[in-house]
Amino acid sequence: MGLENIIEKIQKEGTEKVTAIINDAENQAAQMLKSKQKLLKEHSEKKKQELEMQIDSLKTQEASGMEIEIKKIRLNTEKDVLNTTYTESLQALSALPHDKMISSLLKKIKKELPEAATIYSNKRDEPLVRSQTDISYGGSIETLGGIIVENKEKTLQIDYRYETIAEIVWDRSLKEIAEVLFK
Numbered sequence: 001m002g003l004e005n006i007i008e009k010i011q012k013e014g015t016e017k018v019t020a021i022i023n024d025a026e027n028q029a030a031q032m033l034k035s036k037q038k039l040l041k042e043h044s045e046k047k048k049q050e051l052e053m054q055i056d057s058l059k060t061q062e063a064s065g066m067e068i069e070i071k072k073i074r075l076n077t078e079k080d081v082l083n084t085t086y087t088e089s090l091q092a093l094s095a096l097p098h099d100k101m102i103s104s105l106l107k108k109i110k111k112e113l114p115e116a117a118t119i120y121s122n123k124r125d126e127p128l129v130r131s132q133t134d135i136s137y138g139g140s141i142e143t144l145g146g147i148i149v150e151n152k153e154k155t156l157q158i159d160y161r162y163e164t165i166a167e168i169v170w171d172r173s174l175k176e177i178a179e180v181l182f183k
């Protein structure tokens with residue numbers, strides 16, 4: 001009986017040790033699982049926050065991009081309207097009575113460049129220019145109207161073409177024109 005008791009005692013102790021080891025392993029596994037679940041939850045929350053920040057950033061970028069595109073469209077439209085207005089202004093200027101315009105420009109030339117030696121105009125205004133001045137006619141130029149005069153040495157030139165006059169007035173008045181057009 002002694003041997004059986006010893007064997008039984010050894011088996012009982014072995015079973016107890018195995019049970020303790022299994023329980024300890026299960027506890028460690030449960031703790032590790034709990035720890036990993038906690039890390040996974042933290043990582044998941046962090047990723048969720050990062051994604052929300054990226055989504056907000058993309059929304060902001062998209063809104064900014066849309067605002068820029070709207071401004072670009074508006075500016076292009078305003079530019080088209082200004083260009084159309086400028087073209088219409090030139091047409092209106094060329095529709096004015098040429099005899100009065102040429103006469104007025106020739107008076108200005110006498111004051112500003114009394115030594116004028118050569119004058120140029122478009123083909124249409126040539127007879128009018130020749131009849132109203134003694135300045136030598138230099139030939140016709142491509143213009144809606146108006147004149148260009150030079151001194152004898154051709155070192156000084158005054159440009160009173162309609163396009164030049166309109167451009168000067170346009171540049172000076174562009175801000176006011178834009179305010180009137182786009183209020």
